[in-house]
Amino acid sequence: MGVPFWPDTCSSTTATAIADSISDTKPIVSDTSSASNTPCSAASSSTTSDASSTIVSLQSGLSLQTLPSVPSLQKFIPETLNASTSFICTSSLQPPNKLPVTCLAVHGNLLYSASSHEINVYDRTSFSHLHAFNDDESSSGSVKSVSFSDGKIFTAHQDCKICVWKLTTTKEHKLVTVLPTVNDRLRRFIFPKNYVKHRRHKKLLWIEHADAVTGLAVNNGLIYSVSWDRYLKIWRASDLRCLESIKAHEDAVNAVAVSGDGTVYTGSGDYKIRVWAKPVNEKRHVLIATLEKHKSVVNALALSDDGSVLFSGARDRSILVWEREDSANYMAVTGALRGHSKAILSLINVSDLLLSGSADRTIRIWRRCQDEKYCCLAVLEGHRYPVKSLAATWEGETNDIVSIYSGSLDGEIKAWQVSISRSAELNNNNKKI
Numbered sequence: 001m002g003v004p005f006w007p008d009t010c011s012s013t014t015a016t017a018i019a020d021s022i023s024d025t026k027p028i029v030s031d032t033s034s035a036s037n038t039p040c041s042a043a044s045s046s047t048t049s050d051a052s053s054t055i056v057s058l059q060s061g062l063s064l065q066t067l068p069s070v071p072s073l074q075k076f077i078p079e080t081l082n083a084s085t086s087f088i089c090t091s092s093l094q095p096p097n098k099l100p101v102t103c104l105a106v107h108g109n110l111l112y113s114a115s116s117h118e119i120n121v122y123d124r125t126s127f128s129h130l131h132a133f134n135d136d137e138s139s140s141g142s143v144k145s146v147s148f149s150d151g152k153i154f155t156a157h158q159d160c161k162i163c164v165w166k167l168t169t170t171k172e173h174k175l176v177t178v179l180p181t182v183n184d185r186l187r188r189f190i191f192p193k194n195y196v197k198h199r200r201h202k203k204l205l206w207i208e209h210a211d212a213v214t215g216l217a218v219n220n221g222l223i224y225s226v227s228w229d230r231y232l233k234i235w236r237a238s239d240l241r242c243l244e245s246i247k248a249h250e251d252a253v254n255a256v257a258v259s260g261d262g263t264v265y266t267g268s269g270d271y272k273i274r275v276w277a278k279p280v281n282e283k284r285h286v287l288i289a290t291l292e293k294h295k296s297v298v299n300a301l302a303l304s305d306d307g308s309v310l311f312s313g314a315r316d317r318s319i320l321v322w323e324r325e326d327s328a329n330y331m332a333v334t335g336a337l338r339g340h341s342k343a344i345l346s347l348i349n350v351s352d353l354l355l356s357g358s359a360d361r362t363i364r365i366w367r368r369c370q371d372e373k374y375c376c377l378a379v380l381e382g383h384r385y386p387v388k389s390l391a392a393t394w395e396g397e398t399n400d401i402v403s404i405y406s407g408s409l410d411g412e413i414k415a416w417q418v419s420i421s422r423s424a425e426l427n428n429n430n431k432k433i
C-alpha cells in the first residue's frame with residue numbers, strides 16, 4: 001500500500017483554532033474543526049537580528065499560571081541560551097484513513113506509526129511506506145505503544161493484550177505470540193489463587209490486563225506494561241512470562257518510565273506519580289514514594305538519560321521537573337516548564353533535549369541551561385489537530401541534528417529536522433530556515 005507524502009519546508013504555520021484539552025484516560029475525541037488534505041505549507045517570514053523578537057515569540061504561547069506554588073524554571077534572557085536552533089519540516093504524511101496517530105516509535109532506520117489498530121512502517125530516509133501489519137485485527141482496538149527488545153517488537157493494544165512480533169527476512173512483521181502466552185495461562189489457570197477480581201465482579205488470571213494497555217517500557221531484559229485497569233505488570237523478555245502484577249494506582253495508569261537502575265515511575269488519572277523499586281535480595285517491587293503536585297490527570301512521563309531527572313506532563317498544561325534528592329531515593333519537584341496553552345499529551349527525552357507535544361497543536365523543544373534553568377529552544381507549529389505522539393533520534397556523530405516525528409489526531413505525521421549549534425555566543429537564538 002503506497003502512502004503519499006509531500007516534502008516541504010514549513011518552519012512554522014499558525015493554527016487557526018484551538019483543540020479542547022485531551023486526556024488519555026478516556027477514549028480520544030478529536031477536534032471537530034475541518035482539516036484540509038494538503039501538504040505542509042511553508043510559513044511566511046521569520047528571521048530577525050533582534051534577539052528580543054525571538055524571545056517574545058517563545059513567550060507568546062505561555063500558558064496561564066497553573067500550580068502557582070511551583071516556580072517556573074524556564075528563562076528567556078538571550079545570554080542564558082547557549083545554543084542556536086534552526087528547524088525545518090521536511091515531510092508530511094497524510095494517510096487516507098485520517099485516523100488518529102496514537103503512537104510513534106523509531107527503530108534504526110524504520111519509523112513505526114500506529115493509527116487505530118494498524119501499524120505502518122516507513123523508511124526514515126526516503127519516507128516511503130514499506131508495509132503495514134496488524135491491519136486485519138480491527139478487534140484489537142487502537143495501538144497505544146510500541147517498544148523493542150531482543151529483536152522483538154512489542155505492541156500494546158486497547159483489547160488488553162500485548163502482541164509480540166518479529167521482523168522476517170522479507171522485511172515483514174510476523175506475530176510471534178500474545179501476552180500473556182498460552183503456556184503462561186496453562187501454568188496458572190487451574191489454581192484459584194491465581195485469579196483476581198476486577199471491576200464488575202469479573203475474575204481474571206493475575207497475569208492478564210483487564211483494560212486497555214496504555215504504555216510499555218523496556219529495561220534490562222524486562223518489559224513493563226501499564227493499563228487503564230490500574231495495574232503495573234512486569235514481564236521477562238527472554239521467555240515472555242509475567243513475573244509481577246502490582247495494583248499501582250486508584251485510577252487508570254496512562255504512562256510508565258523506567259530508569260537504568262530499574263526504578264519504575266507510573267503516572268495516573270488519580271493525579272499521582274508513583275515510584276517503584278525492587279529492594280536488594282527481594283523478589284518483588286515495592287512502593288517507595290508517591291509524587292503529588294499535579295492537580296489534574298498525568299498523561300506523560302520522560303526520564304533524562306542518567307535517570308536523575310523526571311519530567312511529567314498533565315492536563316494542567318504544565319511540565320513538572322523532578323530531581324533526585326541527595327538524601328533520598330526518590331524525586332522532589334524543582335519547578336515547572338510553562339508555555340503550552342493546552343494539555344500535555346506526550347513527552348520524550350533525547351540526550352539533553354526534552355520534547356513536548358500538546359493539545360495546543362505545537363511541539364516545544366526544551367534544553368537545560370548552565371544555571372539549572374531551562375530554555376525553550378523552538379516551537380514547532382503546523383499541525384491542525386492536537387499532537388498525541390512524538391519520536392526522535394540524533395543523526396550523525398556530532399549530535400547537532402535531531403530528527404523529530406510528530407503525529408496528530410487527524411492522522412497527519414510530520415517529520416522535522418532540527419539543527420542545534422552549541423555555540424557559546426548566539427547570533428540568533430531561534431532562527432527559522
